[in-house]
Amino acid sequence: MMHTRSGMTIPQGNGRGAQCSPGRPTCNESGRGSRSAAGRPRRAGAALAAGRPGRAGAALAAGRPRRAGAALAAGCSRAIRWACLSMPLLCLAASLATAAPPVTAAESTAPTAQSPAPTAKSPAPAAEPLALPAFLAKVQLHNLAGAEPTEDGQGVKLYRLPKAVRDQMVETNKHSGATGADQMLYARHSEIRFVLNDGEKVENVKIHLQTTKPAEVVFYWGDVLCGSTRIQPGGKARPLVPQGHGLLYSLMDQIPRGRFATRVCRIVLTGGELTLTGIEGDVRPPTPDELAPVMVSYGTSISQGAAASRADLAWNALTARALGYDFVNLGCSGTAYCEPAVADYLAAQPWELAVLEISVNMVGGYSTEEFRTRAAYLIDTLAKSHPDAPIVCISIFPWGVGDFWTNGEAYRKTREFRQALEEVCKASAHRNVHFVSGPELLSVSGLSQDVLHPSDQGMIEIATKLAARIREMQKK
Secondary structure, rough: OEEEOEEEEOOOOOOOOOOOOOOOOOOOOOOOOOOOOOOOOOHHHHHHHHHOOOHHHHHHHHHHHHHHHHHHHOOOOHHHHHHHHHHHHHHHHHHHHOOOOOOOOOHHHHOOOOOOOOOOOOOOOOOOOOOOOHHHHOOOOOOOOOOOEEEOOOEEOOOOOOOOHHHOOEOOOOOOOOOOOHHHHOOEEEOOOOEOOOOOOOHHEEEEEEEOOOOEEEEOOOOOOEEEEOOOOOOOOOOOOOOHHHHHHHOOOOOOOOOOOOOOEEEEEEOOOOEEEEEOOOOEEOOOOOOOEEEEEEEEEHHHHHOOOOOHHHHHHHHHHHHOEEEEEEEEEOOOOOOHHHHHHHOOOOOOOOEEEEHHHHHHHHHHHHHHHHHHHHHHHHHHHHOOOOOOEOOOOOOHHHHHOOOOOHHHHHHHHHHHHHHHHHHHOOOEEEOHHHHOOOHHHHHHOOOOOOHHHHHHHHHHHHHOOOOOHHHO
C-alpha cells in the first residue's frame, strides 16, 4: 500500500525502500548499499523511525548503510510523521542507504524508472479582453471613440480617443504638466444618443452615469434644446432622465427636422472622466438617415470650449450647427501639439469637414520650424485621406501675450507661426486645403478676462465669420 504526503511517496509494509518526489535525490528499491565511511544509515533509519532525529545523525556518522535502509523501510507511523516535518533529512538518509552515486541538481529533475519526468507547465492563457456590456447596444456614443469596459465588465469608461492614440500623446505642457492623453480622457461635447422605440415613454428611460469631476449635461431632442443639469462625483449618482416637454413629444413627428431627426435624443456631456454603468428603457441607436454629416474640430482649449458658458456655445459647435454638420470636438486644452498620431488617427475616421485651430500652445515650447513640420504633416495627411472634404486651417487667434507684449518672444513667434501656417497651406498640392487668418475671425473685444479665450460673444463672432468663409469655399 502507498501513502502520499507532502510530495513524497513512502511504500508501506514491503521493506523495499523509499521513493522521493521529483526534484529530490532518487532512491532505488533494493534497500541495499555499500558501507559508507561517512556514516551509519542503519542507526539513522532506526532513529528516524523512533522519531529521534538527533540519533539519526549519529547513526549516519557511524557508517552502516544496509541496516539503515531496512530501518527506513520498516518505518512506523512515527517515522512517517517525522518525514513530513523533516523531508530533507529523510531523503538524505534514504539516498545514503542505496548504492546510488551523488545526484547533481540537473539529474535530480531527470526522468527515472522511479520518478516520472516532470511535465512542463503550459503557459497560462492570455486573459481575453473584456467585452463592452450589452446595454451599450441601445445607444450611440458620439465623440467617445475611446470607450473601454470597466475592470468588472459592468460599465463603460467614456474617453474621446482610443488608448492606442492617447498613449502617443505624451508631450507635457511645461506649465500645467498636462498631456494630450490626459485631456482626451475628459468628455467635451460628447454625446449619448438614442431614439425611443414605439410605445416607450421618456420617463422610463434612465441613464446611469458616474464622473470624477463635476460634469455638465445638456439635453436636446434633435436640435431643440430641452434643458440641462449637472452630475457630481462621488457615491452612486442619481440616474439621468431626459428632459423635454409634453407638447414637444406630441408634435415630434410634425416638427421639421434640423440637422437631426427630432426624435433623436442627444445627451451632451462635458466634464470629468465619465463612466456609463447602465441604460434603462426600450430605446435604440439612431440610424444614419436620422443624423448629419460630420465636422471634426482639432485645436487648443479655445476649440475645446474654454470660457464658453456651455459646451454647445463653443465657436466650433456653433459653426457646425450653422453649416448643418454634426460635430466631433477634439479640442485639447494646454496641448494640441499636432502630434503625428492624431493626424494618422483622424485620417482613418469618417468625416466631411475638418477645422484645425493650430496652435497657440506650441508657441512656448516649439520652434517655428518644428511647428511648420508638424502642421504640414497633419494637413497633408488629412487632405490626402479625405480629398473631397475641405481642410480649414485657422492661425492663432488674437491673444494678449502674443499680440500686445511687443518685446517678448511670444510676440515674435506668434507672427512666425501665423506666417508658417499660411505658407504651408499655400504650398500644399491639395486643392481642399484652405487657410483662414485667426485675427480676421475674432476681435480683441471678443476675448474674455484672460485675454486668451473668447467669451460667448467672441465665440459667436468666430462662428458667424467662419461659417460664411466655409460656405464660399464649398461653392468653388
